[in-house]
Amino acid sequence: MSAADPVRSRLASLAAEYDLPTAAPGRLGVLLERLAADDRAPTPIRDAGRAVDVHVADSLAGLRVPEVRAAGRIADLGAGAGLPSLVLAAALPDTEVFAVESVGKKAEFIVRTAQAMGLANLEVVPLRVEEWRAGEGTVDVVTARALAALVVLVEYAAPLLREGGHLVAWKGPADAQEERDGATAAEQVGLAPLRIHAVTPFPGADRHHLHLYSKVAPTPDRYPRRPGMARKRPLAGSGRA
Numbered sequence: 001m002s003a004a005d006p007v008r009s010r011l012a013s014l015a016a017e018y019d020l021p022t023a024a025p026g027r028l029g030v031l032l033e034r035l036a037a038d039d040r041a042p043t044p045i046r047d048a049g050r051a052v053d054v055h056v057a058d059s060l061a062g063l064r065v066p067e068v069r070a071a072g073r074i075a076d077l078g079a080g081a082g083l084p085s086l087v088l089a090a091a092l093p094d095t096e097v098f099a100v101e102s103v104g105k106k107a108e109f110i111v112r113t114a115q116a117m118g119l120a121n122l123e124v125v126p127l128r129v130e131e132w133r134a135g136e137g138t139v140d141v142v143t144a145r146a147l148a149a150l151v152v153l154v155e156y157a158a159p160l161l162r163e164g165g166h167l168v169a170w171k172g173p174a175d176a177q178e179e180r181d182g183a184t185a186a187e188q189v190g191l192a193p194l195r196i197h198a199v200t201p202f203p204g205a206d207r208h209h210l211h212l213y214s215k216v217a218p219t220p221d222r223y224p225r226r227p228g229m230a231r232k233r234p235l236a237g238s239g240r241a
Contacts, residue, residue, distance in 0.1 A: 059084030150182025184236035
């Protein structure tokens with residue numbers, strides 16, 4: 001990227017907006033280059049001019065949640081192309097970030113990209129979230145971006161979170177029924193809805209929300225259920241998982 005490149009300028013603007021470390025813009029630039037150049041990148045949005053907003057700026061919006069900035073250990077569920085896990089690892093170099101992704105090709109892309117970005121604080125967990133038993137009770141913040149309905153996410157997150165930990169779910173327009181279902185399911189697994197952050201990560205993205213839940217009680221021993229059950233038989237509400 002040249003110094004005059006608008007993508008580089010946008011990264012510099014984001015770095016100033018979110019008070020990112022000096023090395024972060026360069027590392028995020030490498031991420032955008034990998035998304036554009038790697039035919040195996042698991043996302044349809046690969047052009048850097050779009051991806052800098054749709055992927056990087058949207059992922060950085062998580063830093064608007066103070067609990068994310070304060071986390072020592074973050075687990076990104078269904079990490080896909082490594083968003084937001086790769087972005088958060090670049091933004092928070094002192095935080096351990098775990099990208100939980102069971103699809104082999106996606107996990108391999110995250111590994112290759114993390115190496116290219118020089119991220120020493122990111123580890124890929126090539127398992128379904130229900131199978132990651134080593135992570136149970138160890139995580140400060142669970143993140144989930146475009147993964148599932150809230151009723152499913154709270155069940156995925158609860159066993160991993162330590163008491164006092166938090167789930168942050170990236171969502172689009174507000175959905176009152178989904179929020180009610182999520183709150184009902186959360187109560188069953190030891191979580192409680194805390195607040196909802198309305199965010200505008202880039203121009204035109206004015207209906208984005210970050211849903212924050214807190215772990216307020218121990219999760220019953222029957223969780224996690226076996227893989228797939230959270231989606232097939234959601235704990236509460238309409239079942240739109």
